[in-house]
Amino acid sequence: MNLSPEILSLRDDTVALRRDFHQHPELGFRETRTAGIVAERLRSLGLSVATGVATTGVIGLHGDAFGRAVLLRADMDALPLTEENEVAYASQNPGVMHACGHDGHTAMLLSVAKILSQTPAPRGVCYKFVFQPAEEGGGGARVMIDEGALRDPEVAVAVAAHLWNDLPVGKLGVRAGPVLASADHFVVTLTGKGGHGAMPHQTRDPIVVAAELILAWQTIVSRNVDPVDSAALTIGAVEAGTVANIIPDRARLKGTLRALSPATRQRVIDRVETILKGVTAAHELTHEFNFTTGYPPTVNTGEPTEVVRQAAVETVGAGNVVEQDLVMGAEDMSFFLQQVPGCFFVVGSRNEEKGLAAPHHNARFDFDEDALLVGAETMVRAARKLASQLAADGED
Ligand SMILES: [Zn+2]
Ligand SMILES: [Zn+2]
Known part of the structure; x- marks a missing residue:
């Protein structure tokens, strides 16, 4: 495992943030508390921030607002489920639970934003951090696109990670072409x-x-x-x-x-x-x-997927990067990938020894929080590579 000091220094903060989101889960298009924290965090990093996109979505920009953008996406919504885990950070909102890992995605992308915003973006490039509502059935991504999430600055490539309990922590799944189905x-x-x-x-x-x-x-x-x-x-x-x-x-x-x-x-x-x-x-x-x-089906495009694969190999080593399983489930990241090239990859988060092995959407779902660092590290590396490619394209 090759985690950078900057990622490791954010471990406690990322985990604390994830547990806070986990305790306060919110259903699709009602993620007001979560969105408030996201917006406040992004502003404190000096990013320009738009709120209320698709009701509760938040977008943060770092870099050239007139350039081309690398979009990094997290989903913020929870599920209508009563949590059965007996942990200190269990849901305090009866009947609502983060049972898919979106609490982790939100915390992870905030840490990615923190790291990427500490250095200037390459010339002509902007990082666009998209925190979307309502992935679980509401199609929040489509509403954000309708409200202009892919414009100003224009998005050239999009990347998202999903924590994945079908895969042990320390492994990453990447695949070109279709990865999830239409529904x-x-x-x-x-x-x-x-x-x-x-x-x-x-x-x-x-x-x-x-x-x-x-x-x-x-x-x-x-x-x-x-x-x-x-x-x-x-x-x-x-x-x-x-x-x-x-x-x-x-x-x-x-x-x-x-x-x-x-x-x-x-x-x-x-x-x-x-x-x-x-x-x-x-x-x-x-x-x-x-x-x-x-x-729609979630379909990864070749070139950005190879960049993510390279970032994954650098983070966990070639032996821990697997061909992502094809699954007939669906994801609304597909709406972004219908419009722009990009990659949706999975971050292994299961840990049998720690008893963290329940499937997604189960009342006992929980994951190994080390996965947050692996996912964030991979995202940072992929984003930097994609940004320098865009900058190089711009100079041609
Ligand atoms: Zn889900
Ligand atoms: Zn999900």
């Missing part, structure tokens, strides 16, 4: 004609059609998606009927779609709707299809 949701309402369970010929049974649809949709992933690509289609809710001998008028299905590329995502969505239309028409039912576009 879209839909609700289908089937309307037929109810009646007596003993006289089905007088009805148009939405339950039989729902059953046929659920199975027919399963052929999308098996028959329409390239076997070496990936997608997932899950019907997570089926609502219909009341008792055994009544055929109801209506049935409702709720599903989620995951895909690793924009093209596959679109193909799966199209097939869901085509099969829906065909099956309901065949059975003389009508349907409603309510589709909610969620997060």
